[in-house]
Amino acid sequence: MSDYMNADRFISIEGIARHYPKAGGGQTTIFDDLWFSMNRGEFSCIIGHSGCGKTTVLNILAGLELPDEGVAIVDGKAIEGPSLDRAVIFQSHALLPWRTVLGNVSFAVSSKWPDWSADKVRDQAMRFIEKVGLKGSELKRPSELSGGMKQRVGIARALSIEPKILLMDEPFSALDALTRGTLQDEVRRICLETGQTAFMITHDVDEAIYLADRIILMTNGPGAMVAEVVENPLPRNRGRIDLHKQPDYYALRNHLIDFLVTRSRSFKDEIPPGYEKRHPPVVRPTATTAPNAGLSAA
Amino acid sequence: MSSNLTLRASVLSFVIFVLFIAAWHIATRQIGSVATMDPEYAKLMGLTATTGKSAMPGPFDVAAKIWEHLKNPFYDRGPNDKGLGIQLAYSIGRVMLGYCLAVCVAIPTGFVIGMSPLMNKALNPFIQLLKPISPLAWMPLALYTIKDSAVSAIFVIFICSLWPMMINTAFGVSAVRKEWLNVARTLEVRPLRKAFTVILPAAAPTILTGMRISIGIAWLVIVAAEMLVGGTGIGYFVWNEWNNLSIVNVIISILVIGLVGMLLDQALARVARLVTYPD
Numbered sequence: 001m002s003d004y005m006n007a008d009r010f011i012s013i014e015g016i017a018r019h020y021p022k023a024g025g026g027q028t029t030i031f032d033d034l035w036f037s038m039n040r041g042e043f044s045c046i047i048g049h050s051g052c053g054k055t056t057v058l059n060i061l062a063g064l065e066l067p068d069e070g071v072a073i074v075d076g077k078a079i080e081g082p083s084l085d086r087a088v089i090f091q092s093h094a095l096l097p098w099r100t101v102l103g104n105v106s107f108a109v110s111s112k113w114p115d116w117s118a119d120k121v122r123d124q125a126m127r128f129i130e131k132v133g134l135k136g137s138e139l140k141r142p143s144e145l146s147g148g149m150k151q152r153v154g155i156a157r158a159l160s161i162e163p164k165i166l167l168m169d170e171p172f173s174a175l176d177a178l179t180r181g182t183l184q185d186e187v188r189r190i191c192l193e194t195g196q197t198a199f200m201i202t203h204d205v206d207e208a209i210y211l212a213d214r215i216i217l218m219t220n221g222p223g224a225m226v227a228e229v230v231e232n233p234l235p236r237n238r239g240r241i242d243l244h245k246q247p248d249y250y251a252l253r254n255h256l257i258d259f260l261v262t263r264s265r266s267f268k269d270e271i272p273p274g275y276e277k278r279h280p281p282v283v284r285p286t287a288t289t290a291p292n293a294g295l296s297a298a
Numbered sequence: 299m300s301s302n303l304t305l306r307a308s309v310l311s312f313v314i315f316v317l318f319i320a321a322w323h324i325a326t327r328q329i330g331s332v333a334t335m336d337p338e339y340a341k342l343m344g345l346t347a348t349t350g351k352s353a354m355p356g357p358f359d360v361a362a363k364i365w366e367h368l369k370n371p372f373y374d375r376g377p378n379d380k381g382l383g384i385q386l387a388y389s390i391g392r393v394m395l396g397y398c399l400a401v402c403v404a405i406p407t408g409f410v411i412g413m414s415p416l417m418n419k420a421l422n423p424f425i426q427l428l429k430p431i432s433p434l435a436w437m438p439l440a441l442y443t444i445k446d447s448a449v450s451a452i453f454v455i456f457i458c459s460l461w462p463m464m465i466n467t468a469f470g471v472s473a474v475r476k477e478w479l480n481v482a483r484t485l486e487v488r489p490l491r492k493a494f495t496v497i498l499p500a501a502a503p504t505i506l507t508g509m510r511i512s513i514g515i516a517w518l519v520i521v522a523a524e525m526l527v528g529g530t531g532i533g534y535f536v537w538n539e540w541n542n543l544s545i546v547n548v549i550i551s552i553l554v555i556g557l558v559g560m561l562l563d564q565a566l567a568r569v570a571r572l573v574t575y576p577d
């Protein structure tokens with residue numbers, strides 16, 4: 001745990017807030033004074049109930065929105081707008097329907113490297129289309145693809161620009177379980193292979209357990225907080241199929257479910273002693289620790 | 299199943315056509331009673347009165363005349379006697395000129411209006427005021443300022459084609475899906491490239507709808523404008539043939555005006571199909 005604290009904070013969210021004007025005057029605070037950080041090469045998931053502000057956080061990280069207060073820092077620099085260093089996989093895949101698969105991916109590649117030759121752009125695009133298993137479909141248009149294939153194109157497009165950070169907003173929530181599983185495998189493989197730093201929003205506890213190194217728990221809004229950061233105790237070489245055979249699986253899963261079912265709602269009223277918004281506690285639920293025994297102020 | 303439907307529809311269309319021609323033929327071949335009258339007066343009254351034959355031409359008169367026009371569409375025997383082809387070419391030329399000018403103005407302006415809420419708000423009152431004006435109402439002002447009837451007709455076409463294209467372009471541009479714009483933003487696409495690679499293709503179907511509405515209006519207006527300014531063109535031809543009491547030629551003109559209007563619309567429909575994307 002201590003080496004986590006000493007690792008360099010690649011991404012650091014520092015006291016960000018988002019307010020919206022209320023219908024009858026005044027304003028709603030979706031969240032304020034939100035702090036957490038992510039390390040280089042790490043896969044983080046954020047879970048929390050609908051409407052707590054997860055997409056807002058992701059959009060701030062993407063640079064699509066600016067926080068009302070606070071800053072998001074990446075690699076020592078405050079985010080001021082979108083950047084090619086941070087690729088987004090949108091929930092709605094957001095493919096350009098008038099372009100082919102290859103056209104969509106090439107569009108990203110040529111945006112990143114405007115002075116590349118057409119051949120070079122094509123090669124790079126094809127490399128990532130192959131990586132997500134869409135070779136042979138590169139000349140199809142999005143309307144000719146299944147939901148899973150479209151999301152694959154979205155993944156290829158995001159990865160093709162070789163971003164420093166991959167941001168994903170519930171990328172698989174619209175897919176059937178089988179397709180979701182394969183895509184999770186692919187994303188995990190690619191991220192492990194390349195040491196990709198990734199941030200993902202999910203509602204699926206098993207998805208978080210399989211993919212994430214760390215899971216950020218966000219309480220219900222308005223006034224959402226980061227309740228804690230959960231470290232994944234499962235071994236790095238975990239497989240999706242036998243995830244539940246891992247000794248710590250149930251401890252972790254129960255911890256997350258318990259949070260979603262009760263603590264996400266009650267946390268605000270029963271803030272644990274020593275809780276600091278600036279340093280959300282880091283916990284590591286394992287089979288040997290009783291629930292919450294691993295809780296420690298970071 | 300659908301080919302069966304097409305076939306049945308074609309058969310039905312043909313039957314309707316034949317019935318129409320037959321009815322027309324019967325209605326115009328009747329011989330009415332010949333009034334006895336002073337021969338001088340009868341001369342003034344024309345054939346209707348003297349022979350009982352309807353002055354309304356029958357389908358075969360029209361067909362024969364069409365054949366005549368088809369054989370020699372481009373003759374030119376002075377200002378009041380030009381081939382149908384020449385008259386049509388004048389009209390189409392004017393429409394194309396006015397319309398293309400309107401495209402050049404309306405699409406960039408519509409783009410700006412669609413992209414900028416400020417420009418949208420600022421220009422909206424002008425557009426709302428100018429749009430409902432009948433294009434022919436501009437004619438006197440155009441004739442007075444331009445002092446050239448041919449150019450005035452083109453100006454009228456320009457002004458009537460402008461609004462539907464401008465409004466549709468502005469709407470199409472402002473309605474481009476946020477997610478596509480976000481894709482462009484996250485990829486740091488420069489504004490000009492974004493305009494051509496994201497906004498234009500996304501708005502193209504809406505823009506083309508506006509262009510189709512405009513060409514339809516332009517073709518409607520050219521006939522009226524040419525009746526007013528005279529000289530050449532299919533509109534002038536209709537009016538001139540009416541003055542010559544050549545109903546055959548009037549009917550042929552009506553047919554041809556419909557035909558050309560349909561072709562113009564179909565041409566743009568084809569382009570629209572090219573830029574439409576399935577969602």
Ligand SMILES: Nc1ncnc2c1ncn2[C@@H]1O[C@H](COP(=O)(O)OP(=O)(O)OP(=O)(O)O)[C@@H](O)[C@H]1O
Pocket residue numbers: 020021030048049050051052053054055056057221
């Ligand atoms: N333009 C807006 N005006 C007012 N409130 C807004 C606006 N946009 C978002 N909100 C509110 O901000 C809150 C956070 O929205 P956000 O989309 O970030 O939620 P989320 O956690 O991603 O939810 P979900 O899991 O359903 O995607 C929501 O409660 C929403 O009602």
Ligand SMILES: [Mg+2]
Pocket residue numbers: 054055056169
């Ligand atoms: Mg969301």
